[in-house]
Amino acid sequence: MSAEAKLREEIVRYGQSMFERRLTFGSSGNISARLDDGWLMTPTNVSLGRLDPARLTKLDEKGNLVSGDAPTKEKFLHIAMYRERAKARAVIHLHSTHSVAVSCLEGIDTDDVLPPITAYYIMRVGRLPLVPYYPPGDEALAEAVRAKATKHSAVLLANHGPVVTGTSLDAAVNATEELEETARLYLMLHGRETRFLDPAAVEALRKKYPIE
Numbered sequence: 001m002s003a004e005a006k007l008r009e010e011i012v013r014y015g016q017s018m019f020e021r022r023l024t025f026g027s028s029g030n031i032s033a034r035l036d037d038g039w040l041m042t043p044t045n046v047s048l049g050r051l052d053p054a055r056l057t058k059l060d061e062k063g064n065l066v067s068g069d070a071p072t073k074e075k076f077l078h079i080a081m082y083r084e085r086a087k088a089r090a091v092i093h094l095h096s097t098h099s100v101a102v103s104c105l106e107g108i109d110t111d112d113v114l115p116p117i118t119a120y121y122i123m124r125v126g127r128l129p130l131v132p133y134y135p136p137g138d139e140a141l142a143e144a145v146r147a148k149a150t151k152h153s154a155v156l157l158a159n160h161g162p163v164v165t166g167t168s169l170d171a172a173v174n175a176t177e178e179l180e181e182t183a184r185l186y187l188m189l190h191g192r193e194t195r196f197l198d199p200a201a202v203e204a205l206r207k208k209y210p211i212e
C-alpha cells in the first residue's frame, strides 16, 4: 500500500473513532494530513464518522483541488497552521464540547487558556492561546490563526473550538484528545480549591519536551 493510501485509511479510521467517542458530531470537525506535494483533507458537509478514503479531498501545495470531493469550508484554518508550523504533518479541528465551553468563558487568560493541570497537557499541547471570534468562513480568521501559530502548535478559536497540529496524524489526535480532556477537568474543578503544577515544574517540562 502506498504512503498516501495508508494515510487515507488512517484519516478515515481516526475520524470514525473520534466521531464514535462524541469528540465531534453532525458534519462538524475536519482532519488534514500533509503529503509530499500537498495535503489530504476531509471534504465539506461530511460526518467524520462516515468518511470514504477514495473521496477525501486532495489539494496541491497552493491549496487547489487535485481530486476528491470539495474541501471543508475550514480549509484555510488548516493551511494557515501548516504555513507557520514547518514540522506539522497533520491538523485536527473539532467542535469538541468541553474545549468549546472553555473558549466561551469570560476572564480566561487569552495567552494561555488552560492552567497546568497535568504534565501530559504541557507535553502535548503546551501553551494554548485564544484566537478572537470571527464568523464562519471569514478569511480574517486565517490571518488571526497564523499570527498565533508562529509560536504555538495548537490554538483555541473563541466560541468555536480547537485547531491542533502534530508531527504525525497520531500525535495530532493525541494532542487534541489531551486538550479536550484537560478542558473537561478544568470545568470539573471549577469552584474547588485546586493545586496546579508549580511554575518551576512547568518550565522543566517545557524544556525537556519542546513542542514542534
Ligand SMILES: [Zn+2]
Pocket: 029, 074, 093, 094, 095, 160, 161
Ligand atoms: Zn469549526
